[in-house]
Amino acid sequence: MPSPIDRAKHRLKRALRATLVRANGLGLGFLLRRLGLARGAGIVMTHCVGHVDETAYLPPDMKTSIEKVEALLRALERRGVRCVAVRDVVAALDRGEDAKDLLAFTMDDGYRDNYTHALPLLKRHGASGTVFVESRAVDERTVSWMHRYFLVCHERGEEWFVDEYAKRTRDEPTREKLLAARAGTSGRGALYDLKRVLKYEADRDDRERTTREILAAAGRSDDDLAPAYLEWSEIEEMDREGIEFGAHTIHHEILSRLEREEKRREIAESTAVLRRHVRAPVTTFAYPFGRPWDYDEECFELLREEGYACACAAIDGTNDPGTDRWQLRRLPLNDDIPLADVLAEIDGTLPLFRRLFRVRI
Numbered sequence: 001m002p003s004p005i006d007r008a009k010h011r012l013k014r015a016l017r018a019t020l021v022r023a024n025g026l027g028l029g030f031l032l033r034r035l036g037l038a039r040g041a042g043i044v045m046t047h048c049v050g051h052v053d054e055t056a057y058l059p060p061d062m063k064t065s066i067e068k069v070e071a072l073l074r075a076l077e078r079r080g081v082r083c084v085a086v087r088d089v090v091a092a093l094d095r096g097e098d099a100k101d102l103l104a105f106t107m108d109d110g111y112r113d114n115y116t117h118a119l120p121l122l123k124r125h126g127a128s129g130t131v132f133v134e135s136r137a138v139d140e141r142t143v144s145w146m147h148r149y150f151l152v153c154h155e156r157g158e159e160w161f162v163d164e165y166a167k168r169t170r171d172e173p174t175r176e177k178l179l180a181a182r183a184g185t186s187g188r189g190a191l192y193d194l195k196r197v198l199k200y201e202a203d204r205d206d207r208e209r210t211t212r213e214i215l216a217a218a219g220r221s222d223d224d225l226a227p228a229y230l231e232w233s234e235i236e237e238m239d240r241e242g243i244e245f246g247a248h249t250i251h252h253e254i255l256s257r258l259e260r261e262e263k264r265r266e267i268a269e270s271t272a273v274l275r276r277h278v279r280a281p282v283t284t285f286a287y288p289f290g291r292p293w294d295y296d297e298e299c300f301e302l303l304r305e306e307g308y309a310c311a312c313a314a315i316d317g318t319n320d321p322g323t324d325r326w327q328l329r330r331l332p333l334n335d336d337i338p339l340a341d342v343l344a345e346i347d348g349t350l351p352l353f354r355r356l357f358r359v360r361i
């Protein structure tokens with residue numbers, strides 16, 4: 001349990017951050033930018049763009065409203081920042097440019113709304129972006145365990161999901177951990193606490209089989225979930241329109257947990273299938289989940305062998321010429337995260353405060 005002092009510090013940091021974000025929006029951001037204090041290129045990380053029936057079951061942190069993306073594009077236009085693909089940012093960084101007048105817009109997993117909603121919006125604003133494709137979902141129309149989990153929890157609740165998992169799994173430690181996690185959590189946190197157990201603790205084969213059974217028990221199948229994902233014909237059209245595509249593995253597994261050969265297969269095969277459909281070079285990768293413990297240095301080596309130039313992580317911050325190309329930083333934007341937070345990062349307000357006072361906010 002955090003001490004009262006830690007809790008007070010945490011509250012103070014949150015209040016300070018909120019004040020700085022507000023000040024950025026009230027003009028400090030424009031001032032810092034004019035003074036040349038904005039540094040590096042932002043890369044925004046989203047998943048679904050817009051709210052469609054096919055992804056109604058996904059939680060808010062995987063969706064970004066069209067209004068929010070449009071507000072981002074307008075805010076960038078006011079700042080003279082161009083919205084581009086990751087490859088454009090990396091090319092500028094490789095030339096030694098600071099690239100603070102560029103921002104890359106990325107969409108992970110390969111949802112169909114990236115075509116129906118994001119593409120027209122980006123085109124209207126003369127903008128581009130990068131989509132990272134989870135290849136099995138697109139190529140075989142078979143979704144990951146996580147989507148089965150989210151759908152069942154959305155329709156039947158977490159309680160029911162855990163009851164069913166406990167009944168069907170042969171993975172005893174995970175059964176115990178899930179039951180313990182359910183007992184110790186409630187409300188919206190439950191969805192994430194249980195997901196964390198399944199993500200980091202569960203036996204992969206057992207999880208695949210068990211979530212498939214639970215989905216069937218809920219009267220659903222992968223066929224109900226597949227329409228959430230892009231079709232190859234849509235990917236091909238987006239490629240022709242200048243949208244960049246990168247691989248995101250076959251199964252959306254945590255790469256750092258895999259043996260070298262399996263890692264290689266996840267990277268190489270998801271890339272090969274993408275290269276069969278996309279004419280532009282595939283040189284940008286994104287790690288599933290993307291936290292520093294979800295990938296490792298072996299991934300960098302395998303990506304280089306596969307012809308990649310860079311990979312996106314899920315670490316906050318902007319990117320300058322010195323940023324590790326295998327761990328590009330990204331700023332999340334979704335229904336839970338206000339646009340003002342992203343702007344306070346790219347304008348330099350939050351980074352400047354961190355540099356001056358050496359505080360993590």
Ligand SMILES: [Zn+2]
Pocket residue numbers: 108109248252287288289
């Ligand atoms: Zn993903």
